[in-house]
Amino acid sequence: MYANRTDHLKVEGAYAVLAKAQSLEADGREIIHFEIGQPDFDTFDNISLAGMRAIANGKTNYTPPAGTPAFRLAIAMDASARRGVDISLEQVVVSPGGKPNIFFPTMALVNPGDEVIYPNPGFPTYEAMIGVAGGKAVPVPLVEENNFSFDLDVFDKLINEKTKMIIINSPSNPTGGIIPKADLEHIAAAAKKHDCWVLSDEIYARIVYDGMDDAPSIYALPDMAERTIIMDGFSKTYAMTGWRLGYGIMPEELAHRVGLLLTHSLGSTAEFTQYAGIEAITGDQDQVDAVVAEYEKRRNVIVDGLNSLSGITCQKPQGAFYVFPNITELGKSSDEVANWMLEEAGVALLPGTSFGAHGEGYLRLSYANSVENIEKAIEKMGKILK
Ligand SMILES: Cc1ncc(COP(=O)(O)O)c(C=O)c1O
Numbered sequence: 001m002y003a004n005r006t007d008h009l010k011v012e013g014a015y016a017v018l019a020k021a022q023s024l025e026a027d028g029r030e031i032i033h034f035e036i037g038q039p040d041f042d043t044f045d046n047i048s049l050a051g052m053r054a055i056a057n058g059k060t061n062y063t064p065p066a067g068t069p070a071f072r073l074a075i076a077m078d079a080s081a082r083r084g085v086d087i088s089l090e091q092v093v094v095s096p097g098g099k100p101n102i103f104f105p106t107m108a109l110v111n112p113g114d115e116v117i118y119p120n121p122g123f124p125t126y127e128a129m130i131g132v133a134g135g136k137a138v139p140v141p142l143v144e145e146n147n148f149s150f151d152l153d154v155f156d157k158l159i160n161e162k163t164k165m166i167i168i169n170s171p172s173n174p175t176g177g178i179i180p181k182a183d184l185e186h187i188a189a190a191a192k193k194h195d196c197w198v199l200s201d202e203i204y205a206r207i208v209y210d211g212m213d214d215a216p217s218i219y220a221l222p223d224m225a226e227r228t229i230i231m232d233g234f235s236k237t238y239a240m241t242g243w244r245l246g247y248g249i250m251p252e253e254l255a256h257r258v259g260l261l262l263t264h265s266l267g268s269t270a271e272f273t274q275y276a277g278i279e280a281i282t283g284d285q286d287q288v289d290a291v292v293a294e295y296e297k298r299r300n301v302i303v304d305g306l307n308s309l310s311g312i313t314c315q316k317p318q319g320a321f322y323v324f325p326n327i328t329e330l331g332k333s334s335d336e337v338a339n340w341m342l343e344e345a346g347v348a349l350l351p352g353t354s355f356g357a358h359g360e361g362y363l364r365l366s367y368a369n370s371v372e373n374i375e376k377a378i379e380k381m382g383k384i385l386k
Pocket of ligand 1: 037096097098099100123169172173201203233234235241245246
């Protein structure tokens with residue numbers, strides 16, 4: 001009855017755990033939430049006000065499908081400056097959230113049977129979209145021993161003449177790991193040798209710690225601009241998840257095709273939202289720095305807290321707002337531990353397997369939550385792990 005191209009689609013793990021946590025809350029249980037990957041800050045006031053002003057001024061119309069020229073130019077200038085490259089307005093495709101700029105470039109590039117390499121554990125949308133396009137999803141493990149960068153030995157064995165695209169995500173959801181420049185160079189050389197595209201999900205590029213500048217981008221490496229799509233957006237950096245605002249940066253011809261897919265599906269991104277986006281990029285950036293400093297503080301608290309628990313070890317990730325602790329010593333599956341934590345400790349978190357089979361043996365916690373709640377959760381987890 002249904003077309004097979006949707007047979008493989010699954011609910012995102014975070015929403016399933018959230019629903020379960022909310023039903024426990026409805027029964028009067030206190031639950032501390034670490035399952036959803038969304039900032040716990042409100043959108044910065046200057047951005048919200050710009051959006052409201054735009055609505056009051058009648059900026060409520062269709063716009064060109066790939067975005068207003070003023071917004072695309074602002075994005076091109078900002079992205080160029082941040083990555084030390086030269087990006088033109090014509091290369092920018094604005095979308096409602098970042099996700100369409102995973103979906104549409106994949107639809108525009110991947111033919112049925114083409115292979116697409118992607119990180120596992122990784123953001124579930126990659127595998128979902130490869131499948132919708134009819135591509136063959138080829139997972140590359142992210143390994144703890146390598147700070148959750150790509151496993152380059154496995155990668156080298158998997159890439160071949162059928163590989164059409166390589167998806168990378170740095171800093172990563174769910175591990176918080178960053179792919180170092182040397183690894184990016186390795187991936188870039190392989191992409192050039194096998195003539196494939198790279199889709200680089202850089203939505204957490206500005207949420208990085210320990211004094212690091214933005215995470216390095218594969219786009220900036222020699223001869224990579226012609227085969228790279230950057231996916232980026234406003235959801236995480238500016239706490240704008242519900243506004244739905246993101247963009248892709250890609251060669252002009254591909255941008256034209258992706259613009260056509262947008263034309264015939266979503267039409268365009270809301271006009272007033274694009275005004276808010278201009279304010280986000282061109283307004284005061286100190287608020288971003290302050291929020292990142294707060295996340296860093298929380299990261300330190302949660303990593304130390306998790307490492308103090310018996311049977312759990314946790315690396316200190318350098319980006320995003322996730323930790324990916326190893327729970328293999330507990331002798332239970334990720335699913336069992338996640339359920340146990342929710343039901344017995346009142347702590348909602350995700351099994352690593354929500355991000356693919358290579359997430360077995362791990363949990364994912366989003367620390368977009370207060371230090372006070374983090375400390376409380378560690379105490380509750382400690383009580384049941386004794
Ligand atoms: C790695 C990664 N890419 C893309 C997205 C999608 O972002 P948006 O909400 O802007 O569509 C997310 C959101 O969770 C993410 O974690």
